[in-house]
Amino acid sequence: MIFRRAFRTWMLIAAVVLPIWPLVGWGLFGGGGWEFLVLIVSMPILFLTMAAVAGLIWARPTVRSERAVSWLDVGVLTLWHACIVGFGLFGPASNAFAVVGVLAGLAAFWVVLWEFFTDATKRARETMAEFERIATRPTTGRTAPLARDGEELIVIKEVQIPPKD
Template identity: 40%
Template sequence: MVVRRVVYRLLFPLAVALPVWVLVTRGVLLDGIGWSFLGYLVVSPILFFALLVIGGLIVWRPGVRQERAVSLWDAVVLGALWLVLLAAGFVAHPAIVAAAVLLVLGAFWFAAWELVTESRRRLKAAMDDIDATLAGARASVPPPQQPRPPQPPRPPQQPQSVDIGEVIVVTSKDVTPPAPDGRAS
């Protein structure tokens, strides 16, 4: 649980730090200023945006926000991605670049799949709750009864008057009686 919470807290700081790490280490320190630096200058913002979107998809899940921890599989996928990006800062091997690209794409689709799965599960639970509520409401309504045989009439009772207090009636017309001298009041 501790690792999952740490990964949750590092989602957005590492979305900034890892592209800067790759840009500075590969683009400036190891490869020097030149065409490769321009390549890293283009790739770093794309990597930043991709990590930001992946983090957003993960945090968008209500279960992740409630627990303030990512799922175990999120932690594994993100840990592997972060390690490959750290290694990409040290070594410029095509296999590391390919692994980084595949892990970024895989992490994106995995986060999207988990978001859809959790949303579907929550929607199904809500619909089941609604169905159970409606079934309970239907069960509480008594079934129609058979008609009763006619009973002899009861003697009429006097209606009881009930005092409800002062009543104010509001109308759209002036209903004030005219004054005795004929002028309106």
């Protein structure tokens, strides 16, 4: 649980740090001019994508309640982050890291989107089941069907009185 909680914080830091790493790696390990131009165009896109994925994860109800990401999130994001770090080394396998990184980014986006809607649907079903349980509960005394235990619900009906001539 501690690792998943730490990863929840790391994904926000990574959205800022990891797009900068290939630019630093280009300077350290040497790259061509065209590579720098591609980096200048693609790194803001990477930042926005990582921020969107982190936002979808952060917005998920179970992540907010547990304050930890799922193990599936950890696996997919670790692969994606490792590919970005490998790409920033600008070695002979840089192109392979770039291709796998793009595929891992797409997979991360769709997995996180699937988890978000699955979690939201599950939470909506639980809420509806609770509502139906309360609404179909037998009433006793003056308690209205939608009132909670010990509460009273007072209904006031307004009647329109016609004016006198």
